[in-house]
Amino acid sequence: MEDSEAIEQLRLCAGCPKMCRHMCPTFLAWRSDSPTPHGRALLMYQDAKGTRALDERAIEVLYQCLECSQCLTWCLPQVDIATMVENERMRLVNEGRYPRGLDKISSAIKTNHNPFAEPHGKRNKWFVPTKTQGKKILYFTGCTAAYHENGIARSTVSILSHLGYKVSVTPDEWCCGSPLFRTGFRNLGIEQARHNADTLNKSEGEQIVVTCPGCFRAFTKDYPQLGIELKKPVLHISQLLEKHLDALRAVDFGGPITYHDPCHLGRHSGIYDPPRKVIERVSGTKVVEMARSRENAMCCGNGAGMRTLFTDQASTIGDARVSQAREVGAKFLVTSCPFCKNMLASRAGKMLIVLDLPEMVLAAFDSTSKVKM
Amino acid sequence: MLDTRTKAKLVEQIEAIVGPDHFTTDETDAVLNAHDAWPLSEAKIRAGETLPLADVIVYPSSTEEVSKILRVANDLRVPVVPVGGGAGTCGGTQPTYGGIQLDLKRMDKILAIDGESLLVRVQAGTVGIDLEEEVNRHGYTTGHTPTSLRASNVGGFIATRSGGSMSSLYGKIEDLTLGLEVVLADGSVVRCKAVPRHSVGPDLRQLFIGSEGTLCVITEATLRLFPLPPSRHFRSMCFPDVHSGLMAIRAIFREGIFPSVVRLYDAEDTALHVSTHFEVEEGNCMLMLAFDGRPEKVDIDESISARICIENGAKDYGEGPSKYWWEHRYDMYYPTKFATSGFSVGDTIDIVATYDRLENVYHEMKRVMEAHGAAVMSHFSHMYPNGGSIYMIFFVSQPDAESAWATYREIWDDGVAACLREGGTMSHQHGVGTTRSTYTEAELGSSFEVLKKIKEVLDPNGIMNPGKLGMGGHT
Known part of the structure; x- marks a missing residue:
């Protein structure tokens, strides 16, 4: 996007009477006009126009964004604030003006190739x-x-084996780069991307399957935009399972099942139906939709550095999403993202069982006639 | 802006009340809270200008905290500007004299839904759409659906004496508010009981409804509910001119029919908002109607209304334009590239008058506003048996900021003067805020003194939203 076009977009958002704010998860978490799409746009607009430069608090506000793009669903002029925030973060990182709390993610990825600072050697344990x-x-x-x-990873391998695949993993897998792209560390992200592309392109697998929508978006959107080519088809596990619906086992889960659309899989990749088809096949019941689902699904609160920098507010958002599942009487909250599952399970308590899609599918394979959780 | 010593004292006491996480003195937060949806503020922001800033923004979570904050502000003589959704169009939440912006967004609880008495008790910071969707889930509607519903909140509805797009049937916020809790400048909490009506002296709720933060901070309300209507029909009728459309509207009300939606677009507004989607003869005026209720009643109301319209020279457009408007009613609230480019500014003067004056007000306002080179388009909505409101919408673009802001002000000055001259009232539902503050005395005439005396008693130090509602600055 040209600078003038970006400023025009920001002008529209900065001049809007906040028509998307009520749907912004960070507005819910802070109940302030600052961490909102309008607030972010106004700060970037004033900076771009020379009215007022970004100060430390303004930078913090720009990092109080999940980049979930729910605002875009509610934006008639289609101003993509998440992308503009991401571009701004890249500039801030290049200038060394970013929240230092992110260093633990970026340095961990740089040294250990994962954001958790776990030893790389443990990756495939x-x-x-x-x-x-x-x-x-x-x-x-x-x-x-x-x-x-690990339960998601093991379930995935087990299901794929059930379906007749010979599954391999590679010891040379590095972080896909998604957390780096989302938080502005693009150059470091590119290093990960190039390494992964080399590794995957040399691997024996005829296709690549991922369970993480962050990886899926990185492989299918970010890498191509950066000119990094993966020479094999990449499928999200929900897409692959959709191709094998007849081979999946159906059992009675004994209660209503709802589905949480991960932002990277739904709004950012347009994949809404495959996970629902899998759930409906495996459970024999219709997904009970939450009030906010599909394009309008609420983020789990875990994205774009939020949980690292603003743990309490991320949890508040996770709590709200769990409440939405409870409001529709769900006994099971299924998602199709390890990162979302991790957040939602941490907030769900005992009355709601949170599962990732492969865990649910494997539970059906492993059960007799009724799943006991 | 506050002096350093006062600000330090204020901050210390505010922190003791709400804790360190629920107030801010940061300039960035003040910038982001400095404006509501007043078109002039938005135009100035686009042009790279800065707006007056609050010294402190406080986010209370309870009426008790609001009370303590006001006591502190009153002691220190610090201005207090209550902020709801920040969706007002008149600069009502602008912190003209700095001080505290009391932002109520954390007070967002829906406390009780009473299906027996058809009431909902709700905190002031609840966003309108959140309230409406929650009561919808229980089978009710508040009947209050302004175009700002996604951004405005309950406290703002009441503070500005607002009206929703279906108000001809369900009523305005003053009809819908049965109970009220407010906090006065000295921190005292006042509760007006939720009853259908009473005869125990004047209805003090009405003193606070529309007070725009100049008399109190609204913290909680008990609002009426209606069962969700079993059916809603849309009907559109196209008239050769405004006059015949108004004749039909008047006749519909005289039949005892209260449509939920009554909107008559003049030729210009029809050309811009209807002709772009439907074939309409140039110069014609579209009337959009909706009818809520049981299907049998809706059928009768609709057929009688249609007959009246046709008798007054209308062409029947079926449900099309009316339904289209309903489905896209929020769209006009979004900014467009055209309306936000250069030094452009538009606004709406939402006046109200009785039928005998309504057309004169319309023609005269249009004439004087157009004399400034403004594009003017209008629709008549929020109609009653005795008259109704006109949205006099104008848009002007100038080569530089100075002339744009000056022209904007001249259009307002001349438009309001014409309205008052012809016997109208300068605002139907948007309120006064900063935009209309200087016209308030002329509008209210002899009753303005009463308002001032009430203000002097309830807010002797003039801390409550100074500069709004014609009340001048704080002492």
């Missing part, structure tokens, strides 16, 4: 190779499933 001799598929695990949500 969870993996137990199976003996299936079918179509070769490489599972790019993603950092959250590899280190914090």
Whole structure:
């Protein structure tokens, strides 16, 4: 986007009487006019126009954004504030003017290739190779499933084996770069991207499957925009499972199931139906939709550095999303993102069972006739 | 702006009340809170100008905290500007003299929905759409749906004496507010009981409704509810001119029919907002109607209204334009590239008058506003058996900021003067705020002195939203 076009977009948002604010998760968390799409736009507009430069608080406000793009769903002129915030963050990082709390993510990725500062050697500790001799598929695990949500990773391998795939993982998998792209560390993200592209392009897998929508968006949107080519098809697990609906096992889950659309999978990649089809096939019931779903789904609160920098507010957003699931009487809250699952499960308490899609599918495979959770 | 010593004292005491996380003295937050949806503020921001800033923004969570904050402000003689959704169009939340902006957005609880008495008790900081969607889930509507519904909140509705787009049937906010809790400048909490009506002296609720933060801070309200209507029909009728459309509207009310929506667009507004989607003969004026209620009643009301319109020379457009408007009613609230380019500024003077004066007010205002080179378009909405409101919408673009702001002010001055001269009242539902503050005395005439005396008693130090509602600055 040209500078003049960006300023015009910011002008529209800065001049709007806040028609999307009521849907912005960070407005919900802070109940202030500052961390809102309008607030971010006004700060960037004034900076661009030379009215008022970004100060430390303004920079903080720009990092109080989940980049979830829900505002875009409610924006008639289609001003993409999330992208503009992301571009602004890149400038701030290049100038060394970003919240220092992000250093622990960026330095961990730089040294350990994951944002959790876990040893790289532990990345595939969870993996137990199976003996299936079918179509070769490489599972790019993603950092959250590899280190914090091993159940998702193991479930994925198990399901893929059930479906006849020969699953491999690679010891050379690095962070996909998504947390870096979203928080402005683009150059460091590019390093990860180039490494991953080299690794994946050389791998034996005929296709690549991911469970993390952050990885999926990085591979299918960010990498191509950066001119980094993956020479194999990339599928999100929900897309792959949709192709095998008949092979999935259906059982009675014993209660209403709702689905949380991850922002990277839904609004950013347009994938809404495949996970729903899988859930409906496996449970034999319709997904009970939350009041805010699909294009209008609320973010879980975990994205774009929010949980790292503003833990309490991220949790407030997670709590709100869990409440929305409870409001529709759900017993199960299923998502299709290890990062979302991690946040939602941490806020759900005992009355709501949070599952990632592969965990749900495997539960059906492993059960007799009724899933007990 | 406050002097350093007063500000330090204020901040210390505010922190003791709300804690360190619920107030800010940061300039960035003040900049982001400095404007509401007043078109002149927005135009100035676009032009790179800065606006008056508050010294402190406080986010209370309870009536008790509001009370303590006001006591402190009153002791220190610090201006207090209550802020709701910040969606007002008159600069009502602008902190003209600095001081405290008391931002009520954390007071957002829906406290009780009473299906037996059809009431909802709600905190002032609840956003309108959140309230409406919640009561919808219980099978009710508040009947209050202004175009700003996504951005404005309950306290703002009441403070500005607002009206929703279906107000001809459901009523305005003063009809819908049964109970009220407010805090006065000295920190005392006043509660007006929620009853359908009473005869225990004057209705003091009405003193606070529309007081725009100059007399009190609204903290809680009990609002009426209506069962969601089983059906809603739309009907559109196209008239050769404004006069015949108004004749039809008047006749519909005389039949005892109260449509939920009554909007008559003049030729210019029809050309801009209707002809772009429907074939309409140039110069014609579109009337949009909606009818809520049981299907049998709606059918009868609609057919009688249609007959009246046709008898007054209308062409029947079916549900099309009216339904289209309903489905896109929020669209006009979004800015466009055209309306925000260069030194452009537009605004709406939402006047009200009785039928005998309404057309004269319309023609005269249009004449004087157009004399400044403004594009003027209007619609008549929020209609009653005795008269109605006109949205006199203008748009002007100038080569530089100075002439743009001056022309904007001249249009307002001449438009309001014409309105008053012809017997209208200068605002139907948007309020006074900063835009109309200097006209208030002329508008209210002898009753302005009463308002001033009430202000002097309730707010002797003049801390409550100074500069608004014609009340001048703080002492």
